Amino acid sequence: MRHLQIILLFALALLFSGVSPACAQNSLFTAEDAQAAEGSAAPESKITFTTGMKKLVFSVAVVTLLFMVLLLVLKKYTPGGAPQLPKDVFEVLGKAPLAFRQQLYLMRCGKKIFIVSLSQNGLDRVGEIDDPDEVERLARRCGGELPDAGNAFREWSAKKQEGEKA
Numbered sequence: 001m002r003h004l005q006i007i008l009l010f011a012l013a014l015l016f017s018g019v020s021p022a023c024a025q026n027s028l029f030t031a032e033d034a035q036a037a038e039g040s041a042a043p044e045s046k047i048t049f050t051t052g053m054k055k056l057v058f059s060v061a062v063v064t065l066l067f068m069v070l071l072l073v074l075k076k077y078t079p080g081g082a083p084q085l086p087k088d089v090f091e092v093l094g095k096a097p098l099a100f101r102q103q104l105y106l107m108r109c110g111k112k113i114f115i116v117s118l119s120q121n122g123l124d125r126v127g128e129i130d131d132p133d134e135v136e137r138l139a140r141r142c143g144g145e146l147p148d149a150g151n152a153f154r155e156w157s158a159k160k161q162e163g164e165k166a
Contacts, residue, residue: 093142106142113138 093106102119113129129135
């Protein structure tokens with residue numbers, strides 16, 4: 001959008017620069033160009049705009065301006081599209097590089113987590129996790145929550161004591 005504004009300003013500056021026409025009204029070339037084409041010695045040539053060239057630049061500027069106004073109106077009055085899904089319905093939990101140009105994604109949909117591979121060939125479902133405890137644990141971990149070290153140690157020591165008793 002910014003580039004179009006710069007081009008439009010440049011075209012308007014050229015149009016209203018006050019360059020005098022040197023040829024007939026409907027010609028895009030100057031008399032100097034015609035002399036140079038015939039091979040006659042012309043004084044040092046300079047770029048001049050004829051009335052036809054000014055009309056052309058002005059027409060392009062007007063059409064560009066109208067196009068920009070149309071884009072702004074369409075952008076303002078068109079609907080934004082489909083609403084986003086809530087995070088408890090669908091959420092991309094994370095991604096990890098798998099191989100060259102291949103990513104592995106964890107996606108939660110309701111009470112399941114889908115493991116999906118994204119490559120040049122498209123999406124492929126690799127697996128699915130439907131255990132509610134594991135789904136919650138992975139969702140918490142992907143959300144940035146660190147595991148409770150105290151609980152992990154207590155669970156490990158309890159398992160170790162049960163193993164010694166047996």
